[in-house]
Amino acid sequence: MDATIPQLLAFCQADPLFFEPPSRIPDGRSRFAAGTRPLPDGWSAAERDLWIVLRPPGVQLPDQGWKIHVSATAGDAERVVDLVVDYCLERRIAVKFLRSGAAVRLLNSKYADRGGSGKLLALYPVDVAELSRVLPELEKLLDGCAGPYVLTDLRYGGAPVYVRYGAFKPMTCLGPDGESVYAIRTPDGELVPDDRSPVFTVPAWLEVPEVLREALARRGGGGAEQFPYQIERPLHFSNGGGVYLARDRGSGGYVVLSEGRPHAGLDGEGVDAVTRLGRERDMLRRLEGLDCVPRVLDYRVIWEHHFLVEEYIEGKTLMEEVFDRYPLVGPDPAPEDTAAYARWAIDVLAEVDQALMAVHARGVRYGDLHPGNVIVRPDGRVALVDFEIACDLGDPQRAGLAAPGFAAPAGLRGRAADQYVMNCLRQWVFLPIxxxxxxxxVKLAALTGVITEHFPLPRGFGPRMVRQFGLTDGTDPTAALFAEPGWPALRDSIAAGILASATPERRDRLYPGDPRQFVTGGHTVAHGAAGVLWALRAAGVPAPEEHLDWLVTATRQAEPRAGLLDGLHGVAVVLDELGRGEEARETLARARAAEDGLLTPGIHGGLAGAGLSLLHFGDLDGAARLGDRLAAGLDGCDRGGLQHGLAGVAHYFLRLHAATGGELHLDRALLALRRAVERGRMLPDGGFQLLEENRYHAYLGTGSSGLAVVLAQYLAVREEPGFAEVIAGARTSCRAPFVRHPFLLMGRAGTIAALHYLGLAEDRQVIHDHVRRLAWHALSYRGHLAFPGNQLLRLSMDLATGTAGVLAALGVAFDRNASVIPALDLRTPAVEGARRR
Structure with missing residues (x-):
C-alpha cells in the first residue's frame, strides 16, 4: 500500500466504484479537434493514455534528449494546442498533446502529480541545433499566453515554454527498491533513473546548451532574497502549492505560509490555487476576531507564486490527536480507557461544533471540515484552518474540493452541508474508517451501531446521529452475513461478487483491483488476475475457462518480470495450481530469464519470492543458488516484515532447510529472524510490533504477526531464547478491535490468517471476533459481498488489498485453505513434518 491518497485520487476520476486509469475518464465532449484533424502525407497519429502522439515521416528520434513542454490555462488550452500543432506540422517536429479539456483539468488538479502538472504539449527536437531554433520561435508564437509553471523544467523566456532533458522513448530500469522506474542512458550505456521530481535537474554528465544558458542564469530570481520569512519545513504539498512552517525574519516568531501557484491546482469548478488563496485571505479577514481561526498577517507574491501568511496556531491536528489517543488500537481496551476517550472526544467535538457555529454566524460556510483541518490547542480549544474553499453561507455553488469521506451530498448547501460533514466528523472520531x-x-447507520457498542456514549447519541444523516433504517444486509458467520454463505457471496466484476473483454485487467495492477500488469498475484483466480480455486469456486485463458494470454504478452507477487514467478505457480502445466512451465522459463534483475530480498518482488516459486516446481539447485544470493546481500536488508523483509527471507531459508535438510539454511534463517526482531519493539500494553516505514505494525505482510508466524515455524525445528516472547507479544497486538483496512497483507484479513497459523486454542475467539468485524468494511456489489481497497477509496477484488484476500483469509479461518498466498506455506506443521521425515 505504497501510494498516498493524492496519488490514488488520480485513479478515482474515471469510475465511481473501482480504481481505473485516468485515461478512461469520460471526456468525449471536451476532445480537442487537433486529435482528429487531417495530417500531411506520411504523418502518423496514435492515442496513448491521455495523449495524442503525432510523428513525421522519415524522422528518427534519439532515445533521449532535450524535450520542450508547453503549458496553457484550461480556458486557452485548445487554442494553444492548435497553434503549436500547426507549427510542428509545418516544421516536421514530433509532438504529443493532451487529448481533451477534461484531461487538462485532471493533470492540473490540486492533487495531480506535481512532476507532470502543467504539461499540455511535448515537442521532441532531434538535436541541440533544432532545439536552439525551435525555442525562440515558440516563445514568439506563444507571446502573451499563460499557463502553470512546469516544475520539472527550466522556463525559457517569458512565454509558457519549458525544457528538460529526459527520455524520448520508454526506457526503464530497477530503482533502489526494486521497482521499475523510467530511465535514461549514461554515456557508457548504463540505464539510470530519469529524475522526474518537481524540480529542474540536469544529469551530471551533460553540458547545458548555449540556448539555455541565459534561462538557467535567470532561474530562481524574482525577489526571494527580500522575502521576510524563512521556511523551516513543509507541512503539506499539493499541485496547487505547499503549506510551510516558517519564521518571521524580523520577530523570529512562527508563521504558516500557504502557497498558491498560478493556473495550477484546479478544483472541480476549474478554480486555480491563486484564486482560492485570495478567497481564503478574504474569508479570514471577514472572520477576524474569532479565536477559532488563524489571523491573516501578510500576503506576498514572490517569483509568480502567491503566499498567504497566517498566524501559527500551536497544537496537533485532530487526526494526530485521535491516532495518539484511540483506545481500540490496543489489545482488550479497558472500560475506563474507552470511557475516558469518549469524554475527551465529546468535549473536543463540542469545541469544533461551537467553532463552526461561530463561522456560520459571520455568514461563512467553511466547506472543508475534516480531521486534518482542525487544530487542537494544548489547552483543548480548537481552531479551524484552511479556508480556501470557504464561501458565503448562502452561496448556491457546491464546493469544488472536499476530503474523501467528508463531502456533503449533492443536494445540501450552506449551513446544512457543513452540519452534515460535522456529523461525519463525529462518526470518524469514534471509528476512523x-x-x-x-x-x-447505509454504513453511516450501521457504523453508528458499532460505535455505541464499543464506547459508553450518552443515551440517544446513536439514534440522533442516524437521524442527522437523514436515515431511518440502519439495516445493513452485507453486515448481517457476519452476525453468525458461516463459510458457505460468505464464500458464495464473495465469489459471486468477484466473478460479477470480471471484464474479460479488457486487455489491461480482468478483475478490478489496486492501481498498482496498471503498473505491474493485470496478470500478477498481488493485484491482478492470478491472485484472484488462485483465491477462488483455494475456496473451491470454479472460475470460467475464459478467465483462465485471459490470464494465459495476458501473461504471454507481459514484459518478463521476475517476482512472486508482482512478477511471473507467482503467475507460474498459479497456472500450475490451476492445471495449466504447460503454460506454467513456459511462464517459469520467462521468469527465470529475468532473475538477474532481482535486487530486493523479500517475498513480494525479490529473491525470496522467486525462490519459493522454484521450490514449488522442485528446482532445488536453482532455489539454493537464489539462497546464496540472498545470504550475500542480507546485510543490506533493513525491513523486517514477511512481505518485503527479513521475516520473508527467514521463511524462505526455513523452506530450503525443509527441502534439503541443510543446517546452513537454518542458521541463515536464525540470523534473518534475529535481525527482524531487532526491528520491533515491546509496547507498554504487552504487544510486540514491527517497524515499517517509520510506523509500528502488527500486520501479516509488514508487521509483527507475519514475523510471529515465521518465528513459530523456526521454533518447530530449533529452540531460540526470546522468540516465544515475541510471538506472545505479536498475538497480544492482534487482539486490537480496530483495524483500518480489511486487507490480507495490511489489514484484518491478514490478522485472521496469522492467528490461525499460530494455532493456539485461546485465540479462536479472537479470530471469531475479527471475522465478525469484517462486517465494518463489508459493502455490496450487485447484491454480493465486496470490500474496499487502498485507503477505502474504491472497491477492490485483488488478493493483496481487496476482496480475494478476504476470501483467502476466511478460507483459512474456516479450515478450508492451506495458504493465503501462492507458494507460501505458513503452517507450522509444514516445517515440523519435514524435519521428522
Missing part, C-alpha cells in the same frame, strides 16, 4: 461510508450510505 472514512471514506467507507461514501460507497454505501
Amino acid at each position: 472514512s471514506p467507507l461510508q461514501d460507497r454505501d450510505r
